Each structure stands twice: as structure tokens, then as C-alpha cells.
Amino acid sequence: MRTKPLPALAGGVVLGAVVGVVMRAVTEAQPSEKPATRSYHADKPTGLSGAAALLAASVLADSALEHYRGSFENPAMVAPLISSALTLGSSAGRIFSLSRTRPSRQKAFVLSIAVGAAGLGFHIYNVFKRPGGLSWLNLFYGAPVGAPAALSISGWLGLAAERLAAQAAPAPRFFGLPAGRVLAAFTSLALIGDVAEVALFHFRGAFQNPFMYAPLALPPIAAGLLAKAAVAPIAKTHLLTRAWLWTTFLLGMAGTGFHAYGVSRAMGGWRNWSQNLIDGPPLPAPPSFSALSVAGLAALSLIEREAHAGDRQGR
Amino acid sequence: MSPETPRAKDGRAPDVFSRGGWTPMRDYALSEPVDFLIVGAGAGGATLGCRLAENGFSVVILEAGPFWRPLEDFASDELAQQTLFWTDDRLIAGDDPIALGGNNSGRGVGGSTVHYSMIALRFRPEWFKCRSQLGYGFDWPITYDDLAPYYEEAEEALKVAGPVNYPWGPPRRRYPYRPHEVNAAGLVLARGAEKLGVGWAATPLTTVSAPRGKSPPCVYRGFCNYGCSTNAKQSALTVWIPRALRAGAQVRDLAMAGRIDIDPRGRATGVEYFREGAWRFQHARNVVVAGYAIETPRLLLNSACPLFPKGLANSSGLVGTHLTTHAGPGAWATFDEAIRWYKGPPNMAVTEHWNYTDQGKDFVGGYAFMSQGPLPMAWAQTLATTRGLWGAALRDEMRKYNHMAGFVPVGETEPRAQNCVTLADDVDQYGLRIPKVIFSYSENDKRLQRHAVAFMSEMLAAAGGYDIWTNFKDTSHLLGTCRMGDDPTTSVVDADGRSWDIPNLWICDGSLFPTCGGVNPSLTIQALACRIADRISRLAATGSLASA
Numbered sequence: 001m002r003t004k005p006l007p008a009l010a011g012g013v014v015l016g017a018v019v020g021v022v023m024r025a026v027t028e029a030q031p032s033e034k035p036a037t038r039s040y041h042a043d044k045p046t047g048l049s050g051a052a053a054l055l056a057a058s059v060l061a062d063s064a065l066e067h068y069r070g071s072f073e074n075p076a077m078v079a080p081l082i083s084s085a086l087t088l089g090s091s092a093g094r095i096f097s098l099s100r101t102r103p104s105r106q107k108a109f110v111l112s113i114a115v116g117a118a119g120l121g122f123h124i125y126n127v128f129k130r131p132g133g134l135s136w137l138n139l140f141y142g143a144p145v146g147a148p149a150a151l152s153i154s155g156w157l158g159l160a161a162e163r164l165a166a167q168a169a170p171a172p173r174f175f176g177l178p179a180g181r182v183l184a185a186f187t188s189l190a191l192i193g194d195v196a197e198v199a200l201f202h203f204r205g206a207f208q209n210p211f212m213y214a215p216l217a218l219p220p221i222a223a224g225l226l227a228k229a230a231v232a233p234i235a236k237t238h239l240l241t242r243a244w245l246w247t248t249f250l251l252g253m254a255g256t257g258f259h260a261y262g263v264s265r266a267m268g269g270w271r272n273w274s275q276n277l278i279d280g281p282p283l284p285a286p287p288s289f290s291a292l293s294v295a296g297l298a299a300l301s302l303i304e305r306e307a308h309a310g311d312r313q314g315r
Numbered sequence: 316m317s318p319e320t321p322r323a324k325d326g327r328a329p330d331v332f333s334r335g336g337w338t339p340m341r342d343y344a345l346s347e348p349v350d351f352l353i354v355g356a357g358a359g360g361a362t363l364g365c366r367l368a369e370n371g372f373s374v375v376i377l378e379a380g381p382f383w384r385p386l387e388d389f390a391s392d393e394l395a396q397q398t399l400f401w402t403d404d405r406l407i408a409g410d411d412p413i414a415l416g417g418n419n420s421g422r423g424v425g426g427s428t429v430h431y432s433m434i435a436l437r438f439r440p441e442w443f444k445c446r447s448q449l450g451y452g453f454d455w456p457i458t459y460d461d462l463a464p465y466y467e468e469a470e471e472a473l474k475v476a477g478p479v480n481y482p483w484g485p486p487r488r489r490y491p492y493r494p495h496e497v498n499a500a501g502l503v504l505a506r507g508a509e510k511l512g513v514g515w516a517a518t519p520l521t522t523v524s525a526p527r528g529k530s531p532p533c534v535y536r537g538f539c540n541y542g543c544s545t546n547a548k549q550s551a552l553t554v555w556i557p558r559a560l561r562a563g564a565q566v567r568d569l570a571m572a573g574r575i576d577i578d579p580r581g582r583a584t585g586v587e588y589f590r591e592g593a594w595r596f597q598h599a600r601n602v603v604v605a606g607y608a609i610e611t612p613r614l615l616l617n618s619a620c621p622l623f624p625k626g627l628a629n630s631s632g633l634v635g636t637h638l639t640t641h642a643g644p645g646a647w648a649t650f651d652e653a654i655r656w657y658k659g660p661p662n663m664a665v666t667e668h669w670n671y672t673d674q675g676k677d678f679v680g681g682y683a684f685m686s687q688g689p690l691p692m693a694w695a696q697t698l699a700t701t702r703g704l705w706g707a708a709l710r711d712e713m714r715k716y717n718h719m720a721g722f723v724p725v726g727e728t729e730p731r732a733q734n735c736v737t738l739a740d741d742v743d744q745y746g747l748r749i750p751k752v753i754f755s756y757s758e759n760d761k762r763l764q765r766h767a768v769a770f771m772s773e774m775l776a777a778a779g780g781y782d783i784w785t786n787f788k789d790t791s792h793l794l795g796t797c798r799m800g801d802d803p804t805t806s807v808v809d810a811d812g813r814s815w816d817i818p819n820l821w822i823c824d825g826s827l828f829p830t831c832g833g834v835n836p837s838l839t840i841q842a843l844a845c846r847i848a849d850r851i852s853r854l855a856a857t858g859s860l861a862s863a
Contacts, residue, residue, distance in 0.1 A: 131505035136479040141496040
């Protein structure tokens, strides 16, 4: 089946815009400037950048695999590869203090947010255009509705890291609210979205392995604890929440191992990797839980730092 | 590809999940009577054998064909796979003689489930009371509700991959596995159905959509109507037989049953069968015939003896009669876009609209129809035999192969006495009289087919197909010939598959069907077998089993 002219045109525009933004960012790239005043958080938000990088890496590998599987039928299917690669590079650049300017990094993150949003639109359109419209069959086998959201989330996390670095205050704020709480709430919602996506695809796999229930059991609790941290009275420690986030982190890593086992169970196993890697359970998907756990841990650090800062101010 | 020496012997049977592998198997002595001797290792025999062995009975299953190892024996080659069909000599007769072969026979452990198209549909509940509720055919001695738990058991055993919500039939438990992605050929049906305002669904199939034990998920290689070389297909060979062997049953492959022996009291004592160049005799307390609609009546008729000169279980004179088949007239169309209908299982979308809707019919009965995916050789054969194309004309038509789509129904035919299996005077390589299969369509059967072809053509056009043509020759499943019933004078066996005449002789296969419904029968055969196994165990518990 060929892509119809209109979606192909829309896809072409999206891809063109992405390439345009990248070209412009490259031409405008300036040598790194030392900030005039060293930010209070300049050395802190590596956790967030790490989360953004890990999530972007997950999206890059996943969309490369899945869109290759879809033969890059629509030109826009190249866009998430470019934007997730840029977000990965920019976040890594922040972590390792490479010579990228802040504005160019910000552009990369905003681009990921935009491409993720456009992707969401394309994927929803893909589900609805199939015979049967919004149905289980099309949710299983149409474009995965939740996947592009992960790209946007990686962009938001990258942007948050930049904002934090830019703020000199000991208790940074996003949108006028305490940054740690905003980030905790955001990560909690992202975790729920991730769980919904996994629930759909593990349901498609008929939960044939009992371990397929694990990502439906552990991360929702992490999401709940994070949501609590976001709204509860400010606390200096979050031992249980931290422990649960680390468990979720490990779950994400273990998930890749389980998916590798899944690939081995397909006809021909790993010997037939060129087919089974594409059709088997996606190896790059589970680390998205790890990435969001790291973001959650960063959010907790911010909340705790705010609590400590409050102490110092005699609150 | 053609292991014509027995493999299942000396305490071991082929392991269907490995190349060259073996699995241990019980060895029963010929002289020691086993509880159940089952003739035929297909959907009926393998299922019953498994369930009886699991219930603690000693079981031996005889199978006329070989014991395949799918991974090494099933080539992706249409010609090489012809050995899966039962192509021994038979005679066909009647106004509409049925072509016998790949469509309706299977020779080998697993029977025709080795090369069935894996469609796992339930009967419409009303069909079990066809005469009283719908006014045609015969009533079954059981109801849908009697069979429903066993449908569920069979679906679970086969890990049927089906829609989350199947649109037809009474409420039911969700299929164990999720549906497969519908291929382009199936989407043609989906588009057409939505244009015409009738329901459609992804076909419930017995090929796994996720890993299951040693079965990898289906790779959509499209050779489903031959042997599945990946073992994704859940067949009697890969599901019931391994379970049966684990439970202590013995399977003897390449063992052709020739005669059921009857003692002077009128009880079956065992079966004479031909294996490894000699006739042998296995003693048994109960004999089950599960050879399907041709071989089952053939064995009963060939076993005629002074006590039962008309053949076994035939006091009603009904053995071999009321043969039904599923009519499969096709409608085919060309499409601009590439369909590549060979990708994936051949029948990925289905509509049961005309099974469940009785208004607007000029016939009684029902039909479901599915999207199609014939492989090139089968397709060339269809073109050559139904349109007479040959040479350049055939070549030109074959060039459209990737752009074709079409539908074939599973069309119910009326059970009529004159459609039957009898014995011819000729004998086969074993010296056994060969079957003669006589079949003609009734006027109602023809009206049903005309309706189906018109509706399918309309749907193809609605989906964007053109150059539509039809063919009327094909049939599939053979059913009936030893029907079950409540009355010894109008049926061959009772609701448990037990012969009215010989209390330790049972039948368990598609020949039990009083009517054939408009869906593929394999699931119903397996559900019936599960129920019969259950009933036998209960009868044994109450001491009502025959003790030979």
C-alpha cells in the first residue's frame, strides 16, 4: 500500500521543517560561551540530561527499527531519527560539557517536542484510516499511538535541564511552580503513559510469559509515589520512592534482556537476527522505564534540595 | 520428505519440535487388550486419544500415514507437499462428483489438521437444533450449551488467536491469543464489508500470534495449506499428539486398519491392521473409528460379518449416507494495488453475516466466507481447471497474481441420503474394497451458492476490484455419513459417539455431524472429541462401559 498524496505531502513538510531547523542550528552554532555567573544548578542537572539522553536513545533505536520495518513509506518517518539523535547528542553534550551552545541544544529539544507532537498526530491518523477505525486490531497493528510521545518527553526533559542550569536560585521554578514538584508530576504522567503503551502490547502478546506483567505491576507504583511526592508536604528524603524508582530503572534494563529472550524464541532465533530483531519484541523499548526513573530521581533531588534550602532560610 | 517406513516404534516416537529428535512412547502388546484402540490420528482421533490417556485409560492410535517431523519434513514447495494428502484410489460419482485430495483429506499423524487453514470457528447455536429451530436438516442430540465448555477447552488447547471481541455468536470467553495482523487480502474483505454494511472480523486462527512453548510466533510464510515448517501452526500433530504420548498413549504410524473384529456376542474385540508388510491384530476393550467421512464408513462397511452383514453399526442402514460437504464457489477480482495474497495465513478476514442472518435468503442454511491466499501452483491449477487457461493465456493471467484478491465461502449443503459413501468392487493395495463417493447438489445447495457468489462479487466490486469472475467447482470438508442422534432408527451413534448396535464401538470425527453448518469443522470435531472423552470417563466411573 502506498501512502496517499496528502499524508505524504504533510510528511514531506514535517521532514523539510526538521531539516531546515537543523541546517539553521548548524549554521548559527557558536563556540561555547562561559556563563557570566555560574548557575547554582549548572553542575546538577546531569540526571535530567541523562534521562533525556537515555529516552532519546531508546526512541532513536526504536523508531529506526520500526520505521525501517515500515520502509520509510512516508518521508516524515525520517524526522524522529534526526530529532532524537539531536536530543541524544545535545543531552550528552550537556553531561560531558562538550562545546555546544545552549541555544542550539534548546533548538534540538524544542524540535523533538514538535516532531513528537506531529508524530502523535500521524500515528493517530494511521489508526483511524484503517478499516475498522479505532479498534483493538488497529491499536495492535497500526502505528503505536504512544511511541511519538516518548520523543516529546525526551525533549521536555532536555529543556528542563537547560532551564535548571540557567536558574541561579537555590529553589528553581518551572512555570512559577517549584521545579522538583513539576518534574515529579510530569514524570509520573509519563510513566503512566509508558505503562499504558506496554499494557497494550503485552496484551497483544497475550501475556504469554508471566514476566510480561512486571512492567504493569512495578512502574505504576513508582508513578503513584512520584505523584505523591509532587503534591505532598515537602520532604527531605524519599527513601521508598527512590528505592522504587531504582527498581523501575533495573526493570527497564532487565526488560531488554527479556525482549532479547523473546527474539530468541522466534523462528530461527538470533541466527535469523535480521528478521527477528525487527519482528520480535523491540529491544530498545524497555529502557524508556529506566530513563523515566532517572528523571524521577532527579525530580526527588530537586524537591529534597528545596526542603534543605527552606531549612537554611529558616522555614 | 516421504518416510514410508514407520518411525513410531520400539518405545519411541518422532519429536515434532526437533530435527531427528525422539520422544519416549509406551509400547503395548498386541495380545493384551488396551482400553481404547483408536483408528485415525486426526482432529477426532488424536484429541480423543490424548484426553482418554490423560484420564488414565490405555490407548493405542493407529494411523495410516507417516509420522512427520515438521521442521525437517515440510518443505516450502507446493509440489513436494502433495504427499500430505490421501490420494489412494477412490471412485467419485453423482451429478457433482467431489474432487478428492488436498481440500478434504489428510494422511499422516495429525490427519488433515497438518495442512488445514487453521480457521477455528464455532457453530451457530441454532444449528444444533437445525430442524426444530431453522426448519431444515436434522437436530443434533446435543445443544450448543452442551458443547460450549468443550469449544473453550479446544480453543485453549490450540491457543486460538482471535479478535478481542468476536462479532457473532453468544457471549464467550476471550480467545487465548490476540488476532494476527490482517494482510492486504483480508483488508479487501474488510473494505468491502464496510461498504456493504456487514460485519467482518480477523479470522480466529490456530497459528500462534505470540510464542507458545516450543512454537515460535507465526512468520506469515503463507504455506499454511501445506505443512507448517515452523511449528507455529497448532495442529493435532503438534498439540494433542505430544500430550497423548506424554500421557502414555501409543501411536502406530503407517498402520492401515482393514477390519474391526466382532465376537459372537456382537462386541468389538480389536482391529486388524497392516503394518511393515504384514497384517497384525490389536486386541482392545473398545474400538473408536476416527477416519473421517470417507474412511470411517468404509471401515465399518468393510468389517461386515455374519452377525452384521450390512456392516458394523448399520442396523439403521445409515452408515455412509447423508454425506455433506462445504461448497466453495469462488469470486475473484483484479486490483490496481499490489495485494500479495500469499503473505500470511491464507484466510485472515472473515464474515459470518450469512450464517447469522436469515432474512434476505432464498435458501436454507448458511455460509461464511473468507479472504483467500492461494499459492502460485494452486492458483495456476484453479485458472487452468475452471477457466481452461493454458499456455500464453495462463501465463498472462498468472502475471496478475500479485494483484488478485478473492473470496471463497464455506457453504452449507443439505444432508441427503443419496449423497453417500459406499464400497466399490475394486480393491486397493491392501486388498480392501475402495470407497465410492457419490455426491450431487440439491436445488437449495445451488441457490445458496448463487447467493454467495453474487454477494461476494458485489463485495469485491465495492472494495475496488474489477474483471470479476467466478468458479463453482470447489468443495472442502467432508462431513456426515455416521450421524449422531437420539434415535437408533434414525442415527448411527448416540450423543456420546457410541454405536447403537455395538456398545464398545465408538465414532469420533466429522462423520458424526448430522448437518455441516457454514463454518470449518475442525474446532467442532475437537470439541466433540473432548466431550466424548469426558462422557466416556463418566460412563467408566459409573460402570457403564462395555467390558469385553
